[in-house]
Amino acid sequence: MRFVLAIVAFVVAAVMIVAGIAQRTVFAPPSQIAATTTVKGDPRFIVIDGAVLNAHPGQQTLSVSGGDAKSQVVAYGRTADVKAWLGSEKYVSLGLDKTTGDITMKTVTTKTTDGESTSTATPAPTSTPAAPADPATTTPAEGATTGDAAATPNPNPAGSDMWLEEFDGEDAQVTRMNVPDSISVIVAGDGTKAAPNQIRVTWPVDSSTPFAFPLIIGGLVLLVVGIGLYLWGLYAIRKSRGPRRKGGPKMPKLPKAPKYKPSKAVEATPKGRRSIRRSMVAVPITLVGALALSGCSIGSVQSSSVPIRTASPITTELPKAKDQLPPAVTVPQLERIVKRISATATTADAKADPAIAKQRFTGPALQLREANYAIRAKKADEPALPAIPASPIVLSLPQATDTWPRTVTAVVETPKDANGAAQAPLALTLVQETPRDNYLVTYAVSLEPKAKVPNLAPASIGSAVVPPDSKLLKLPPKELAAAYGDVLMNGDASTSAALFSPEGDTLRTQVGAEWKAQQKAELQQKFGATSSLDFTSAVGAGPDIAMATNDSGAIVWVNLEETQTLRVVEAGAEVDAGPTSAALSGVASSKTGIASTYGYQLAFYVPPAGSSSKITLLGFAQGLVSAKEVQ
Structure with a gap:
């Protein structure tokens, strides 16, 4: 057995x-499933719909080839944003036939007569299994692309703030992503060359x-x-054989017994429990x-x-509610935008080049930097404006919208100064005017030491922009700059003084009514009646931007300008412009007078209408923006 x-x-x-x-x-x-197709016609743009990327579960790996490896660009963003960026440009859209599971191709064009969009469907090769690839994860970079089949330069998606992620050059040949159906991928060249036309998408198995x-x-x-x-x-x-002995006499043989012959009635095969037990062993x-x-x-x-x-480390943080507008940017997207702004600002500040600054600044923020560059060109000891930190972002508040212009606020932590002292965080207000424009810094203010930012919507949801003439706030945003300017001019005697909280307002301490009175007294004491000093304020050219808070209030950014005019009163007298105004105006002294204009970038918290709370100054930035001789 x-x-x-x-x-x-x-x-x-x-x-x-x-x-x-x-x-x-x-x-x-097999280790993966693959779908491949070749786009004909040398298109400048290829858009891969999210349905293709999610034809199978798992992380998508996109491989492109057939174009110039050095100039190719692969980027992805929300499908609506990708189409908005393309605008009227001709492109090939890759979709998915849900019935057969095949990749479809559609050439999207725009009529030049009435502007209506038309498209032509083209059959594409079916999805076929392919041998396993060994893709490598790429890193973000910046590249270039184009729009139609002509050799003329077309819009360039490289470096656009619109994309959630971007790859270029050799890094764009194989990219990994994990995106939902609402995300599309754009593949392009450099504006003069066709986009890579061999597309391969693989999913792990x-x-x-x-x-x-x-x-x-x-x-x-x-x-x-x-x-x-x-x-x-x-x-x-x-x-079982046992031991065998050798030698000795043999025993006599016993007589043989007669053989037993069983009768036919006795069966030869045993039956019963023992038989069953043996057969079942x-x-x-x-x-x-x-x-x-x-x-x-x-x-x-x-x-x-x-x-x-x-799982992918890249998240799009899209809202789940169908009737909820998406945030203008995601947190990773905003972090990349701020890093780009920081790099451009660092270069512009180091070279004092306003042309470079215009790439990332506009409005009051650009005006202040241009003036600072002009002053530093003639006054070597003039300090540069505070640098724009690249990270970390401690607060992000994007606008919830699917249209343009778009507004985003970011508060960036500022590193310690050369002496190891802590510096106030920097609040940036960014505006994107059109889908093809990058976000530009409109306001850049340092937060007040005791500023308390109210509760805001999470970055994954975003906030609504409040109209400048809204009556739902304690003071409409468009009236805020003029009201605060009157407080700086007249102090507690201002008709608007009761609306603003003086606690923590260091700007009022620096340039308020008491400081202005002191400046006039010192001038009178030093020069007598030979000259006079006057102050006037006016609303600046910067836009009034307001974003709603969770308590129905708003954070409001406004631009205020205050002009300090030093005039000659007595004939034959002369006034000194001062080193800063002289550097900006080119006039060291004048027999008529000098007018110096200071720009104030202001950020306020405005409570809702009917609230007992007061308007609070959250932060500001100020500096000389223009100077000229009075005629």
């Missing part, structure tokens, strides 16, 4: 080992074989058991082998059909 059990063990072990090895070799499932290793190990264990049973059987047979072993093989087969089918979703 031991030999029978050993043979069964050998057979079952061999089957298990062969089955385990076959799962890892012959019957191993669960190729694990969880039963292979247990089968192989179980087969080896059973093989050892079989060997043990075989050796045990040999040992038992040898022991091999059944458990056979059953064990059958169960092992059955379990192996089922496990193999399950493991090859269950896909694994790979």
